[in-house]
Structures are given as C-alpha cells and as structure tokens.
Amino acid sequence: MQTKFYMQPLLVTTDAPVGGAAMLPDALGNYQSTTHVESASGSNLSLTLESQVFRTFASIPVISQTQLAAEYKDLGDALAQMQEINVGEDWSVEQPVYEAASYVATILRARAFPVPKVFNHGPASVVFNWRNINSELYLTVSGNGLSALISTPERITKRLDIKYSDEALLKPTEFFALILAYHVLEPLVLEVSSGTSESR
Amino acid sequence: MAKWQIFIGRVTLFPQLTAPAALPSPALLFRQVWGNDPDAYQKAANPMAPSFAQGKVNEFAATCAVHPTRIDLQVMGQQGPESVGTLTVVEDTAGLHGEMAGIIHAVGSMGINCSRAAIYIQLVTLTPDVKTANQVLIGVIPKTYGIQIQDEEDFIFQVNRPYKSAAVPTLEMNSILKWSLEKFQVIKLIVPPGGIASPASGSITNPENQEFITASLSFDVNNRPARLGSHDQESVLSEALERVSAAQKELGFKLKGW
Numbered sequence: 436m437q438t439k440f441y442m443q444p445l446l447v448t449t450d451a452p453v454g455g456a457a458m459l460p461d462a463l464g465n466y467q468s469t470t471h472v473e474s475a476s477g478s479n480l481s482l483t484l485e486s487q488v489f490r491t492f493a494s495i496p497v498i499s500q501t502q503l504a505a506e507y508k509d510l511g512d513a514l515a516q517m518q519e520i521n522v523g524e525d526w527s528v529e530q531p532v533y534e535a536a537s538y539v540a541t542i543l544r545a546r547a548f549p550v551p552k553v554f555n556h557g558p559a560s561v562v563f564n565w566r567n568i569n570s571e572l573y574l575t576v577s578g579n580g581l582s583a584l585i586s587t588p589e590r591i592t593k594r595l596d597i598k599y600s601d602e603a604l605l606k607p608t609e610f611f612a613l614i615l616a617y618h619v620l621e622p623l624v625l626e627v628s629s630g631t632s633e634s635r
Numbered sequence: 636m637a638k639w640q641i642f643i644g645r646v647t648l649f650p651q652l653t654a655p656a657a658l659p660s661p662a663l664l665f666r667q668v669w670g671n672d673p674d675a676y677q678k679a680a681n682p683m684a685p686s687f688a689q690g691k692v693n694e695f696a697a698t699c700a701v702h703p704t705r706i707d708l709q710v711m712g713q714q715g716p717e718s719v720g721t722l723t724v725v726e727d728t729a730g731l732h733g734e735m736a737g738i739i740h741a742v743g744s745m746g747i748n749c750s751r752a753a754i755y756i757q758l759v760t761l762t763p764d765v766k767t768a769n770q771v772l773i774g775v776i777p778k779t780y781g782i783q784i785q786d787e788e789d790f791i792f793q794v795n796r797p798y799k800s801a802a803v804p805t806l807e808m809n810s811i812l813k814w815s816l817e818k819f820q821v822i823k824l825i826v827p828p829g830g831i832a833s834p835a836s837g838s839i840t841n842p843e844n845q846e847f848i849t850a851s852l853s854f855d856v857n858n859r860p861a862r863l864g865s866h867d868q869e870s871v872l873s874e875a876l877e878r879v880s881a882a883q884k885e886l887g888f889k890l891k892g893w
Contacts, residue, residue, distance in 0.1 A: 511683035518682070530657055537682035538652050538703040544683060545704070599653040605750045605860040607652045630795050630809030632647045632753030632857045 506550040510540055513553050517561070529558050529578065535599075536561040536576045542607050548615060565618060572618040583614040593617050637760040637771045637850070639888060640724035644731050645709035646738045646872060649751040651862070658706065658747070661688035661699040668708055668741040669697055694727060695734060706747065710734045720823035722847045724759060729892020735876055743869030752868045753857030754875040758888070759817065759849040768816045771850040775886055776814050791815040798878075800858065802870035810878055811855040819847045852886070854879040 514537055520527040528536070540563075543551070554564035554573060565572040570592065575582040580598035584591060595614060597603060603610055650658060665673040665688040673688035685702040691713060700707040710731060712723035725731045735754070742752070762768040769784045776782050776792065784790055793813040800806040823843040856875035863871065880893045 507683060508681060511681035514682050515680060533682070534657050534703070535652065538650075541683045541703040542652075599651070604652050605862070630797075630857065630859070631811055631813075631855050632649075632751070632755055633855070 503544070503547060503550065507540065507544040510550055510553070511537070514540065514561075517556055525558075526556060527558055528556055528561060531578050532559060532561060532576060535578070536563075539563070539574070539576055539581070539607070539611075543611060546608050546611070548611060565615070567619055570618060572614065574614065581610075585614070585618050636774065636887065637762075639758045639760045639852070639890075640726065641712075641728055641731050641890070642722075642724055642757045642759045642849075642851075643709060643711050643755070644725075644735050644757075645707055645753075645755040646735065646742065647708075647751075647753040647755065647857075648706045648742065648745075648747055648749045648868065649704060649753075650706065651748050651750045653748065658701055658703070659745070661686050661701045664688070664701065664706065664708070664745070665690060665697070665699045667745065668699065668738055673699070692734065693730060695725070695731065696723075697734075708738045708742075710738075720821055720843060720845060722759075722761065722819050722821060722849070728890045732876075732880075732890075732892040736873075739869055739872040739876060742872060743865050745868075746865050747868075749863045749868060750860045751858055752863060752872050752875075753855065754872055754879060755853065755855050756879050757851060757853040758883075758890075759851045762848050762850055765816060765848060768848050768850040772814050772816065772852075775850075775852060775888075777886070789816060800871055800874060802874040803858075803863075803867045806861055806863075806867075806871060807859045808871075808875070808878075809855070809857050809859065810875075810882070811853075811857075812882065813851075813853045813855065815851045815853075817849050817851040819849065821845050821847065854882055 514533065517526070517528045518530075518533050522529075540551075549565060551563035551565050551574065554562040556562065560575050560577040563574040563576070565574075570585055570587045573582075573584045573586075575584075580596065580601075581604075582597075583593070583595045585593040593614075597610065659667075660678070662673055662676045669690070669692045671690070671692075673690040675689045676687070678686045682703065685700045685707075688699045690697055692710070694713050695710045696713045698707070698709050698711075700709075710725075712725045714723045735756075739754075760771055762771055765788055766786045769787065769790060772790065772792075773782065773784060780792070780794075782792055791813065792815070793811060796810045796812070798808050798810060800808050821844075823845070856878050858871055883890055883893055
C-alpha cells in the first residue's frame with residue numbers, strides 16, 4: 436500500500452483579521468504565526484491569555500550548543516555571585532528569589548532558549564532581559580510569581596503576570612515559549628510529545 | 636533467553652517552580668534515604684549545575700543528585716577491584732527491588748512539592764556485536780509490533796502505554812518502554828603511586844578505553860504534570876514500581892524479586 440503525505444499549512448483564529456484583510460501565506464505557502472484567544476477562567480493571569488498557533492516548518496535560530504552552554508554557564512555564574520552579596524545590601528537577592536531565578540534559567544537552558552541578560556536584581560526580584568530589533572522582553576522573577584513585559588520604544592505591547600500557584604506553571608516551558616514567541620514574533624517549535632523522565 | 640541484568644534503577648522528582656525555600660542538599664537527602672552519610676559530596680558552584688552525594692549502600696553504588704529542576708536518587712552495581720574496566724551491572728536484582736522500594740518510602744517523608752515523579756529501570760545484556768544485539772532485541776519485542784532488524788546500528792524503538800493512576804485517580808501516567816542498542820565506553824585510568832598531582836609521578840599512564848555493545852530495555856513510568864504532595868508521590872511511585880514488575884513479566888523476563 437502506498438501512502439501519500441501532504442504538508443498542510445494551518446491557520447486557526449477567532450479574531451477577524453485587522454481591517455478585514457485576509458491573511459496571506461508567504462512565498463513558500465506558509466502562514467506566519469496566528470493567534471486565538473482562550474478563556475482565562477480559572478487562571479490567575481492578570482490579562483487574557485492568548486495562545487499561539489505556530490507553523491511547524493520554522494524554528495528559533497539555530498545556535499551552537501557549545502556557545503549556548505558557555506553563555507548559560509556565564510548566566511549561572513552571575514546568579515551565584517548575586518547570592519554571595521551580603522544580605523541587606525541593595526544588590527543582594529533573597530534566597531527564595533535566587534532559587535526561583537536558578538530554576539527559570541535551568542528550564543530555559545534545557546530547551547535551548549536564547550540566553551537572557553540579567554537586567555536588574557535586588558532583594559525581591561531578578562529581572563531577565565531579551566533584546567530584539569524592535570522590542571524588549573523583561574521577565575521578572577520574584578518571590579511569588581513571574582511577570583513578563585514586552586515593550587517597544589513607544590509603548591508596552593504585552594504584559595503577563597502569573598503566580599507560582601497557577602496551573603499554567605506546571606508546564607513552565609510552554610509559558611516561556613509563549614512569551615518568547617510574542618517577543619520575537621516568530622514561530623517557535625515546542626516539543627510536547629516527550630513523556631520520558633530523561634530530560635526536562 | 637539472553638541473560639538480562641539491571642544496569643540502573645532511578646527515582647526522579649521534578650520540583651515545581653515555586654520559591655518557598657532552597658531544595659535540600661544531596662547529602663541531607665542521602666542520609667534521609669539511606670540512613671548514613673555519603674562517601675563523597677560535591678556542591679556545584681554554579682546554581683544551574685547539579686550537586687552530588689555518592690556512597691556505597693549494601694552492595695550498590697548509590698547517588699543523589701539535586702538540580703534546580705530535578706532530584707535523582709539512583710542505584711547501580713558497585714564496582715569492585717576485579718571489575719574495574721568492565722561494565723558493572725547488578726547481580727542481585729531482588730536486592731535492587733528492595734532498594735527502589737526503600738527510596739520510594741523515603742520520598743513520602745521528604746516534603747518536596749513536585750509536578751512529576753518518575754521511576755526508571757534499565758536492563759541490559761552484553762553482546763559481542765551489533766547483529767547479536769539486534770537479534771536479542773527482536774527476541775523481546777512483542778511480535779505485534781512487527782519489527783525486523785539485522786545489522787542496523789543505533790536501533791531505538793519506544794512506545795508509551797499511558798494509563799490512569801489507581802493510587803491517585805486524577806493523575807494520568809506515562810508508561811514508556813524503550814528497546815535500544817546501547818554502546819557504553821568504560822575508561823580505565825591507571826594512576827601512578829603518589830597520585831597524578833605528584834611532581835614525581837610524571838604524566839598519567841595512557842587510559843584504557845573499552846567499548847561494550849548491549850541490547851537494552853528501559854522502563855520509564857511517570858505522571859503527567861500535576862500538583863503532587865509527598866504522600867501522593869509515594870503512592871504513585873509504588874504503583875509505578877508494580878507497573879514495571881508487571882511489564883517485565885509480560886515481556887517474558889523473570890527478574891528475581893520482581
């Protein structure tokens with residue numbers, strides 16, 4: 436029996452395209468990422484949570500694993516130095532915040548996300564930052580939750596606040612993929628099928 | 636049937652992203668699980684790297700590794716002077732089952748909030764070459780899957796047979812079986828008297844590097860993300876251990892004590 440496989444572009448949206456114009460595929464027949472809005476009921480998110488539907492032919496820019504590992508090691512070293520600052524000083528980081536920031540950085544590394552910079556830190560928070568051509572993404576890790584803010588020079592374009600008790604953070608990788616996708620405005624491919632305990 | 640032996644047994648906890656306090660040190664967990672101090676302890680300077688505690692427990696080599704996103708408690712065969720340079724496997728499979736049950740019981744009083752708990756058991760059988768390893772694998776893969784291999788290398792075949800937990804009915808479980816051809820390298824270093832740091836010792840003797848080809852079958856049973864307290868972790872892991880026991884019997888293995 437011979438089976439034919441077809442590649443099917445997928446578009447899912449509950450929003451009418453802006454200005455009524457139809458969304459057109461690019462020269463290769465692929466749609467860019469699209470958005471549909473899900474109910475935020477039962478969630479502690481401060482704003483409506485949107486989920487992205489991503490095309491499966493593209494991925495984040497490939498970065499050398501060696502380079503990525505070295506950059507994440509630098510990030511870990513920076514976190515370690517924060518903890519060495521004496522408690523009570525302006526730049527010291529409280530232990531729970533330090534633990535949460537280390538956890539976030541470890542998840543980002545495990546899924547080969549681009550390495551953030553440490554934008555700011557103090558007793559109650561560590562702020563990670565990614566810079567894009569047009570916008571900045573700030574991820575604030577505090578004692579009770581995460582806050583992601585995306586801004587251009589003109590305005591704040593997106594803000595998501597989430598508490599550690601929120602169900603969405605049972606799968607933190609998906610949360611980080613969502614905010615990074617908003618930031619780079621490019622599709623991110625996220626492997627969701629793995630049920631093994633080998634990696635996370 | 637080829638002689639299958641256990642290579643490794645492991646229990647893993649995946650802590651939730653939260654910020655109440657630091658995770659316990661591996662040395663503390665080692666004492667909590669095995670009742671005595673580890674022989675070696677290495678704390679990572681970088682918070683994104685794991686810290687380790689290792690020691691001998693009965694005739695096994697036990698390791699506790701603590702990482703921001705996972706805690707591993709694992710048991711392997713203990714390497715003795717006569718087995719240096721060989722692939723060490725567990726001879727006492729019943730003893731290892733007892734160790735796994737003991738770890739699971741200890742997990743119930745650790746007080747670590749997790750999103751996932753997992754049990755992992757890997758069986759191996761040494762083979763002289765790839766073709767033999769493939770034949771061994773074919774002998775233990777259910778015929779219903781229709782797998783045919785001969786001298787292909789790097790064979791991997793994995794299935795997930797998910798189920799609903801009876802111990803914690805809200806939980807969905809992954810029950811993964813993975814048949815594969817695994818190659819292991821064992822590097823034996825011959826350290827001259829006085830150690831390698833000794834000025835008189837000169838350079839280290841050339842290391843011996845030996846490769847082993849094995850047919851491998853691993854059982855990986857874990858829950859899909861959910862909020863798991865200590866009691867639920869123990870219940871789910873006990874059930875998972877029973878699931879592994881049942882699966883190995885179903886596949887025709889007769890591991891003593893399982």
